[in-house]
Amino acid sequence: MDYREYIAKKLNTEGVTPSDIALPPNSEMGDYALPCFKLAKVFRKSPVQIAEELKSSFTVDEVISEVSAVNGYLNFKVNKAGLANEVLTQIESDGKDYGSSKVGNGKTVCIDYSSVNIAKPFHIGHLSTTVLGGSLYKIYKFLGYNVVGINHLGDYGTQFGKLICAYKKWGNKEEVEKGGIHAINALYVRFNEEADEQMEAEAREYFRLIESGDKEANDLFEWFKKLTLDYVQKIYKKLDITFDSYAGERFYSDKMQPVIDELKEKNLLKESEGASIVDLEPYGMPPCLILRSDGATLYATRDLAAATYRKNTYDFYKCLYVVAYQQNLHFKQFFKVLELMGKEWAKDLVHVAYGMVSLEDGAMSTRKGKVVWLEDVISKCVEKAYAVINEKNSELENKEEIAQTVGLGAVIFGALYNNKIKDIVFSYDKVLSFEGETSVYVQYTCARANSVLTKSGAKITLPAGYEPNAQEFEVVKALAAFPQTVLDAAEKYEPSLIARYAVDLAQKYNKFYIDCKILTAEGDAKDFRLALTKSALQTMKNALSLLGIGVPEKM
Numbered sequence: 390m391d392y393r394e395y396i397a398k399k400l401n402t403e404g405v406t407p408s409d410i411a412l413p414p415n416s417e418m419g420d421y422a423l424p425c426f427k428l429a430k431v432f433r434k435s436p437v438q439i440a441e442e443l444k445s446s447f448t449v450d451e452v453i454s455e456v457s458a459v460n461g462y463l464n465f466k467v468n469k470a471g472l473a474n475e476v477l478t479q480i481e482s483d484g485k486d487y488g489s490s491k492v493g494n495g496k497t498v499c500i501d502y503s504s505v506n507i508a509k510p511f512h513i514g515h516l517s518t519t520v521l522g523g524s525l526y527k528i529y530k531f532l533g534y535n536v537v538g539i540n541h542l543g544d545y546g547t548q549f550g551k552l553i554c555a556y557k558k559w560g561n562k563e564e565v566e567k568g569g570i571h572a573i574n575a576l577y578v579r580f581n582e583e584a585d586e587q588m589e590a591e592a593r594e595y596f597r598l599i600e601s602g603d604k605e606a607n608d609l610f611e612w613f614k615k616l617t618l619d620y621v622q623k624i625y626k627k628l629d630i631t632f633d634s635y636a637g638e639r640f641y642s643d644k645m646q647p648v649i650d651e652l653k654e655k656n657l658l659k660e661s662e663g664a665s666i667v668d669l670e671p672y673g674m675p676p677c678l679i680l681r682s683d684g685a686t687l688y689a690t691r692d693l694a695a696a697t698y699r700k701n702t703y704d705f706y707k708c709l710y711v712v713a714y715q716q717n718l719h720f721k722q723f724f725k726v727l728e729l730m731g732k733e734w735a736k737d738l739v740h741v742a743y744g745m746v747s748l749e750d751g752a753m754s755t756r757k758g759k760v761v762w763l764e765d766v767i768s769k770c771v772e773k774a775y776a777v778i779n780e781k782n783s784e785l786e787n788k789e790e791i792a793q794t795v796g797l798g799a800v801i802f803g804a805l806y807n808n809k810i811k812d813i814v815f816s817y818d819k820v821l822s823f824e825g826e827t828s829v830y831v832q833y834t835c836a837r838a839n840s841v842l843t844k845s846g847a848k849i850t851l852p853a854g855y856e857p858n859a860q861e862f863e864v865v866k867a868l869a870a871f872p873q874t875v876l877d878a879a880e881k882y883e884p885s886l887i888a889r890y891a892v893d894l895a896q897k898y899n900k901f902y903i904d905c906k907i908l909t910a911e912g913d914a915k916d917f918r919l920a921l922t923k924s925a926l927q928t929m930k931n932a933l934s935l936l937g938i939g940v941p942e943k944m
């Protein structure tokens with residue numbers, strides 16, 4: 390059990406949750422500390438005074454051995470042997486489930502992520518939504534939620550008429566079969582560069598044919614869709630990403646009318662220059678466009694239908710949309726429209742916005758008209774991982790396999806390490822560094838722990854009543870903090886908390902590894918250190934696996 394939870398419960402004070410309790414960087418003052426600054430507002434007293442008051446009403450026990458109030462902090466010293474014993478026993482018995490929970494039982498979370506656009510490049514811009522969504526999917530499952538992963542395909546719109554037109558004019562079957570998404574994307578790009586009035590008219594006609602159910606047009610469309618999905622699924626497999634539904638925009642073709650009718654009924658639909666809109670001026674937003682003047686529906690119309698469908702189908706507790714912050718307004722608008730329609734569940738829709746990813750050499754800039762395909766970033770990272778590993782240890786067996794795990798991990802970790810809203814510049818050298826705050830560093834630490842355990846060969850028994858030293862206890866506290874970290878990551882939709890946690894734990898383990906002998910220690914110290922090593926390895930693995938990252942046995 391995390392003692393932060395224990396302390397928070399014992400404090401039993403309004404506004405104090407386990408995550409408010411900090412792990413001070415040095416344990417001299419205390420093993421845990423509650424900063425009282427936030428509480429000053431709630432209680433309208435100074436932090437110093439609050440700390441003093443909390444201290445005087447707190448009784449020490451066999452878990453918390455000492456409390457002190459210093460400069461607005463309430464510091465706790467805990468029974469180190471007790472905590473170590475509890476945590477290591479827990480990890481030993483939970484294994485790969487350590488950190489999991491049942492809090493989500495009976496609740497469903499929908500996660501709309503990665504949402505591919507048919508026939509368009511799957512580029513580095515899709516990295517964050519894919520790995521963020523993928524990680525949230527794993528985190529919520531780990532916490533006992535029922536999770537529905539949804540790929541809201543971009544498969545609706547006039548561009549598919551254009552694509553068919555381009556294919557008919559310039560394409561051929563063999564080439565497209567062979568070139569897959571690259572070939573169809575090239576046709577689409579060519580259409581946009583070369584199409585004349587007549588082709589534009591033909592494209593509109595093809596789109597109409599798709600809509601009216603024409604067989605040939607629909608077969609072609611389905612084929613393009615299949616080629617796109619076959620392509621992305623290979624990438625999903627590598628990144629360990631799963632979906633439960635591929636219901637895309639087209640799926641809602643026949644589900645928009647009821648929403649439009651309801652908007653009318655509720656007097657929310659207004660005419661504006663021939664178009665139908667929902668006025669959002671009172672909320673400081675531009676109007677939400679529902680129907681264009683030619684009667685065509687829009688992205689928002691389909692999202693209104695999709696949210697309604699998801700509520701009816703899955704009865705979600707929350708529905709997350711992992712989409713770039715460029716679409717902030719879109720989500721605010723259609724969430725508001727649902728609220729105005731009286732859907733009380735509109736409050737359960739969450740836009741999980743994230744920042745942009747660009748490459749260090751600026752190759753992503755659309756100015757140069759160059760798109761960086763995600764597939765290429767992955768291959769390059771795996772290739773570079775091979776070189777890095779080979780340089781470090783050329784004797785290693787299964788270097789290819791290890792390079793896969795390390796390279797893929799680096800791509801994922803590179804996108805997940807920072808707070809999600811930050812724009813990031815992706816650098817191959819940085820993400821593949823053994824030294825920095827990287828997955829490679831954590832994986833290497835795991836390999837180190839693994840090798841200690843292999844070398845020892847002994848059966849590990851946790852000695853009773855062992856009093857851990859400072860470095861050992863830092864690792865113990867970090868281990869104890871894992872379950873709460875997972876809960877925080879879910880609550881804040883922030884897998885970066887787990888990524889940072891993994892690095893922090895690895896750093897503490899390494900400090901312990903360097904400062905304390907393990908294999909040459911004796912008696913209880915040796916037993917405890919081996920048990921600690923085993924628990925640290927397990928917990929680092931659990932943390933990385935929630936990000937979708939594997940751990941090689943050796944590196």
Ligand code: ARG
Nearest residue numbers: 501504505506541543692712
């Ligand atoms: N396909 C869209 C895009 O690339 C993202 C879709 C996100 N999901 C949603 N329900 N709007 O911009």
